[in-house]
Amino acid sequence: GEDVEQSLFLSVREGDSSVINCTYTDSSSTYLYWYKQEPGAGLQLLTYIFSNMDMKQDQRLTVLLNKKDKHLSLRIADTQTGDSAIYFCAETHDYKLSFGAGTTVTVRA
Amino acid sequence: KAGVTQTPRYLIKTRGQQVTLSCSPISGHRSVSWYQQTPGQGLQFLFEYFSETQRNKGNFPGRFSGRQFSNSRSEMNVSTLELGDSALYLCASSYGQASYEQYFGPGTRLTVT
Numbered sequence: 001g002e003d004v005e006q007s008l009f010l011s012v013r014e015g016d017s018s019v020i021n022c023t024y025t026d027s028s029s030t031y032l033y034w035y036k037q038e039p040g041a042g043l044q045l046l047t048y049i050f051s052n053m054d055m056k057q058d059q060r061l062t063v064l065l066n067k068k069d070k071h072l073s074l075r076i077a078d079t080q081t082g083d084s085a086i087y088f089c090a091e092t093h094d095y096k097l098s099f100g101a102g103t104t105v106t107v108r109a
Numbered sequence: 110k111a112g113v114t115q116t117p118r119y120l121i122k123t124r125g126q127q128v129t130l131s132c133s134p135i136s137g138h139r140s141v142s143w144y145q146q147t148p149g150q151g152l153q154f155l156f157e158y159f160s161e162t163q164r165n166k167g168n169f170p171g172r173f174s175g176r177q178f179s180n181s182r183s184e185m186n187v188s189t190l191e192l193g194d195s196a197l198y199l200c201a202s203s204y205g206q207a208s209y210e211q212y213f214g215p216g217t218r219l220t221v222t
Binding site for chain 1: 157210
């Protein structure tokens with residue numbers, strides 16, 4: 001079965017890097033995702049990584065995948081106030097996404 | 110290109126009633142998925158459709174149903190509403206049969222009183 005876990009809260013100072021961690025259990029997942037949700041909005045696809053990759057970089061975002069430990073992380077460089085949101089890790093299997101509970105990131109001045 | 114649109118955005122219903130929510134995918138996208146988001150259960154998968162065929166269904170009671178039309182638009186229906194059905198219902202679309210980029214709409218906020 002699928003089970004995605006992530007820490008619930010992260011507080012970071014503006015300009016610092018944020019690292020959000022996630023563990024998953026379904027080793028057959030082909031892709032792993034990071035979504036962002038701002039208050040009152042839907043989910044925004046931030047980035048995703050194919051399971052045969054170790055790292056993916058996209059502007060300020062860096063995704064690291066450790067398949068052996070089933071660990072996924074998202075690093076946001078130079079965190080800004082607009083990065084305050086809930087971040088969801090997700091894995092895909094049989095045409096569905098299984099999400100973690102979400103990490104609430106608060107950026108303080 | 111317009112994003113995923115969902116109507117209505119907000120809805121208030123009474124327990125026992127039924128409701129229909131609508132989702133229009135991004136132009137050219139043929140897969141539509143539905144998710145329920147609640148504070149207690151988080152994001153849970155309801156069902157996924159591709160070319161009018163349901164390919165997967167989540168663990169929800171039969172009161173939850175859906176369909177997809179030939180133009181890829183999708184509807185979901187909840188009958189005999191319960192208080193616990195109050196949630197944000199999110200629709201996502203993706204391009205092809207095995208596309209892994211799912212784009213979400215803004216959701217429909219359903220409140221059952």
